[in-house]
Amino acid sequence: MPTEPTLDFHALDLDTRQASALTRRAVAWLGALLLLVAASAVAMVLFLRSEEAREQDRRRTADAEWLDQTLRFHFRRLEGDLSVLALQARQASGPVSAPPPSGPWWRDAGLVAAHGWLPAGQADPELWPAFLREAAAREPGNAAALATMLDTTRGLQRAAYAGPLAAADGPAQQLWLAVPLFEQGRFVGDYVAAVPVDRVLAGLIPAWFLQDHRLVLDDETTPQAPVGGGARFLAPINLPGAQLGLWVEALGNQAPLAPRAFFAVALVCLAGMLLTLVALWRDIQRRQRAETRLQTQLALRTAMERSVALGLRAWDQAGHLLYANPAFGRLVGWTPQELIAHNGAPPYWPAGQGDEFEQMRSQAGDSAAPAGTEQQLQHRDGHRLDVLVHSAPLALASGEVVGWVGSALDITERRRVERLAARQQELLEASGRLVAMGEVASTLAHELNQPLGALSSFATGLLNRVREQRITFEEIVPVVERMERMAEKAGRVIQRVNAFARRQDMTRQPLALRPFVARVATGAPLPEGVTLDLQLPPGDGPTVPADALLLENALHNLVLNAGEWAPRSGRTPARVRVDLVSGDGQIGVRVADSGPGVPPEQLGTIFDAFASHKPGGMGMGLAICRSIVEAHHGRIEVERSAELQGAEFTLWLPLI
Secondary structure: OOOOOOOOOOOOOOOOHHHHHHHHHHHHHHHHHHHHHHHHHHHHHHHHHHHHHHHHHHHHHHHHHHHHHHHHHHHHHHHHHHHHHHHHHHHHOOOOOOOOOOOHHHHOOOOOOEEEEEEOOOOOHHHOOHHHHHHHHHOOOHHHHHHHHHHHHHHHOOOEEEEEEEOOOOOOEEEEEEEEEEEOOEEEEEEEEEEEHHHHHHHHOOHHHHHHEEEEEOOOOOOOOOOOOOOEEEEEEEEOOEEEEEEEEEOOOOOOHHHHHHHHHHHHHHHHHHHHHHHHHHHHHHHHHHHHHHHHHHHHHHHHHHHOOOEEEEEEOOOOEEEEOHHHHHHHOOOHHHHHHOOOOOOOOOOOOOOHHHHHHHHHHOOOOOOOEEEEEEOOOOOEEEEEEEEEEEEOOOOOEEEEEEEEEEOHHHHHHHHHHHHHHHHHHHHHHHHHHHHHHHHHHHHHHHHHHHHHHHHHHHHHHHHOOOOOHHHHHHHHHHHHHHHHHHHHHHHHHHHHHOOOOOOOEEEEHHHHHHHHHHHOOOOOOEEEEEEOOOOOOOEEEEOHHHHHHHHHHHHHHHHHHHHHHOOOOEEEEEEEEEOOOEEEEEEEEOOOOOOHHHOOOOOOOOOOOOOOOOOOHHHHHHHHHHHOOOEEEEEEOOOOOOEEEEEEEEOO
């Protein structure tokens, strides 16, 4: 029968210091090995490059020497052929009709461009043969070079060269050769020949050499960069009297294959070793990070166990208590060791609450269960504790559940505070009702002040005129009708304020804002010397849903306040401006004055109830205005007027 896995909750303090020291030493050796492998790879690369450069220099030297010897060999053979031709010309006393029958110079007619006999008495360029005169006249320095060549043959009694000189048929270069003929020590003439350098290189250099190299004459027309893009070097050709240099450009890759193949194999081995070491390094790094996390988790668990106020405990699958932290022991008055060693029902579990383990397991296994369950525990001294319990399964990395973990949070003090807060809330609600009654009374006093004052004035005037018998019956009727209208208005004010105070829904009807604002603003009694400036658009303007009577009270109050504050700044003329401004889906009624404005320290309390800033004021006018505007789902703002430099109040109302 398979046994259930068990967990030892007391074997969690692992000593990882020795493992960390071994890991650090392994990392140090591994780092040194990585450096050694990298240094070996760099050394191999440098050695290969050095060997390739040395081999390339050796090849260049060998190629240059071979090229010099080959060309000099062919030119010495040409000198011999020209000596034969000179002797034949001397014996025939005229030009030779045909070249020698054999030899590489004469198999291709283009290798020798021109040749001829120059007797000793024709040193003057005017007496030279036609082909020699043409070459001398081709460029300014050609005559001097050819004359020097002829003088050298007479003076040194050996063949001499000149050039390379420009050819007659284009940019090609020709090399001139003069071979002297002496009889009994006396100079009798020169045999002169011209050979195209490019044809000589193409016809006399073996094909196997030209397959791997390109030969270019070193002159002013030679390109700065190699034509094929490869490396090139200059090979000087030692000819007496001629400055001949050839650029030898290697075609393709001439690097030796064997060293590179050996290096490639070694580099692959080193790369494999390096990848292996890198993989080992990463594995060691992961192990170090795992050890660091383990040490951190152990330190964190220890610190949490010592400092947490949340009671924790764990059971196995059979319901045996395996672990309890010190906080839970302090909560119930028992030590963790006593709780773990106790057999039977837990000593902190009150009778009549069922089985603690079954309740905890059902709560942890039910996904629809609340985040926590309120229960009661019994302290060791007998008093009850209110706790908030959470439970969760204890699972291994494979997902197998091997136990259950529960937490208990003491909420006894919280419940006591909640009960106290509930009693305080009842007292606050009672106080709020008293404040609301006072606000309603203040609102009624503020709003009824004007109609009742008007009624009192009309009644006093009518009574005085009746007593003095200075009024007729026809004059009494209009006065009484006007008093009736004022009384009806006072009644409507009482109804609206009563409904507003009880937070009842207002009767909002479509209201044309432009004539309404004009009527209320012109009907407000302004002090003497204060000018009303109405800036309203033509027509009825926008329409808003509003209770006309309440909105009239708010706007009337703002215009009266503006009229009272306008002359107090000393600026003349004292003005009150009323206009409309548009917003995002809203319309604003703006009332500005030329008074001193609202001080910055009063901006936060200007709309508070009973916060009056003028002598004799109740402090309810602006508070009522804000309440009325907010009841219309709008807002009221105050700022300094940019034009009048006084206060500027704006009633923002939503459009229909």
